[in-house]
Amino acid sequence: MERSQAVALDQQDPLREFKKRFVITDPDTCYLDGNSLGRLPHETVKAINDFLHDEWGREVVVGWGHWIDEAQNTGNLIGRSALGAAPGQVLACDTTSVNIYQLASAALKARPGRKTIITDAANFPTDRYILQGLAKAHGLKLVTIDNEDPSISSNELITPELLESYLSDDVALVSLQVIQYRSGARQDVKALTDLVHRFGALVLWDAAHAIGSIKLDLDRDGVDLAVGCTYKYGNSGPGAPAWLYVNKTIQNELQVAIQGWFAQRDQFAMGPTFEKDQSIRGFQIASPSIIGLRCINTSFSMIEEAGIEEIEKKCATGTSMMVELFEKWLQPLGFTLITPASPTQRGGHITLAHPDAERISIALRKYVNTVADYRTPNSIRLAISPLATSYTEVFDGFARIRDLVASKSYEKVAAGESRVT
Numbered sequence: 001m002e003r004s005q006a007v008a009l010d011q012q013d014p015l016r017e018f019k020k021r022f023v024i025t026d027p028d029t030c031y032l033d034g035n036s037l038g039r040l041p042h043e044t045v046k047a048i049n050d051f052l053h054d055e056w057g058r059e060v061v062v063g064w065g066h067w068i069d070e071a072q073n074t075g076n077l078i079g080r081s082a083l084g085a086a087p088g089q090v091l092a093c094d095t096t097s098v099n100i101y102q103l104a105s106a107a108l109k110a111r112p113g114r115k116t117i118i119t120d121a122a123n124f125p126t127d128r129y130i131l132q133g134l135a136k137a138h139g140l141k142l143v144t145i146d147n148e149d150p151s152i153s154s155n156e157l158i159t160p161e162l163l164e165s166y167l168s169d170d171v172a173l174v175s176l177q178v179i180q181y182r183s184g185a186r187q188d189v190k191a192l193t194d195l196v197h198r199f200g201a202l203v204l205w206d207a208a209h210a211i212g213s214i215k216l217d218l219d220r221d222g223v224d225l226a227v228g229c230t231y232k233y234g235n236s237g238p239g240a241p242a243w244l245y246v247n248k249t250i251q252n253e254l255q256v257a258i259q260g261w262f263a264q265r266d267q268f269a270m271g272p273t274f275e276k277d278q279s280i281r282g283f284q285i286a287s288p289s290i291i292g293l294r295c296i297n298t299s300f301s302m303i304e305e306a307g308i309e310e311i312e313k314k315c316a317t318g319t320s321m322m323v324e325l326f327e328k329w330l331q332p333l334g335f336t337l338i339t340p341a342s343p344t345q346r347g348g349h350i351t352l353a354h355p356d357a358e359r360i361s362i363a364l365r366k367y368v369n370t371v372a373d374y375r376t377p378n379s380i381r382l383a384i385s386p387l388a389t390s391y392t393e394v395f396d397g398f399a400r401i402r403d404l405v406a407s408k409s410y411e412k413v414a415a416g417e418s419r420v421t
């Protein structure tokens with residue numbers, strides 16, 4: 001792979017014009033961390049400015065007359081553009097963590113008498129901690145599949161055979177990620193969901209690393225419950241509202257733990273007792289951040305305009321290019337690839353392991369203007385965010401990693417220099 005091939009890929013890229021629609025203050029930066037926080041769209045700057053001046057500033061409280069249902073309307077946009085979800089099943093609200101707690105607790109309540117929750121050791125920390133808390137609070141057993149052990153699983157993948165060995169009619173809930181946050185492995189959503197349904201349990205999918213990088217088909221795949229954020233490939237900004245998906249077929253049987261006033265059927269009657277609304281609003285807790293929702297609106301409208309199929313294709317091409325450059329330049333320098341080799345088994349990022357991963361990740365930012373991130377114990381994640389990253393940027397970033405590591409100049413930095421990795 002030569003640089004000219006990356007330039008040619010950019011010239012043929014149907015998404016190439018989107019990069020100009022993001023704020024890029026230093027064109028020399030190779031930003032390969034859009035899987036952690038996406039770039040800021042220019043349209044978001046205008047939309048938020050307009051909202052402040054023309055709506056909050058001018059209308060003040062009268063604005064709630066047309067803001068009140070925005071969590072649902074924005075949820076429908078997320079569902080349509082990125083999740084394969086028909087209207088009325090997605091809400092844009094709260095954080096991924098709060099939504100995990102809400103939906104997991106609702107699922108457990110819907111399977112009374114069953115005492116087991118299943119998750120995996122490589123699941124994102126917040127998912128594991130919340131499930132630990134729920135298991136403790138309700139006297140349940142949390143079973144953790146050890147997919148960090150290479151003799152049990154490769155690249156953290158959970159095959160139906162592996163999951164089946166843990167299933168029984170005591171299982172209430174299985175909670176997994178669509179794309180593993182560390183290894184980047186993509187699980188087979190449909191096969192695993194179908195399998196869990198055979199045992200009468202519910203599945204909660206964390207799609208934080210999948211949304212905006214691959215085509216999700218939550219309705220088609222019969223998914224029960226899913227959550228995710230909007231700030232990674234969704235480009236909606238740090239701390240922007242997350243989303244939750246509840247399949248229409250099970251909405252009536254589920255009640256979330258926090259029954260707030262936005263879920264009340266006749267909200268402004270302010271009645272004495274809670275009565276759940278029968279639409280997706282029945283899963284909303286409280287007042288949404290309208291500023292946050294407007295950030296989602298501009299960025300997910302861009303995803304809709306680009307088309308999630310094209311986005312997924314660019315992730316596949318971009319990550320294949322990374323794998324090729326890894327084999328040519330980085331493998332000889334002591335890196336190993338911990339992401340599956342097939343693009344259908346990953347999303348927008350690949351992960352390379354190296355004994356000095358933490359120092360290399362810090363030095364990349366500090367010395368060579370290349371942004372990736374480090375995940376314990378020894379991984380560097382590198383992403384292509386299809387609307388904001390060019391193929392040339394990926395190529396140049398990899399060349400900088402090669403030169404930095406070959407020269408050993410990363411050895412000048414100390415591990416642990418930053419609280420955030």
Ligand SMILES: Cc1ncc(COP(=O)(O)O)c(C=O)c1O
Nearest residue numbers: 095096097124126181206208229
């Ligand atoms: C897979 C996954 N799940 C959950 C979270 C937690 O998200 P939040 O802090 O928005 O709750 C993250 C954050 O990066 C994540 O990557």
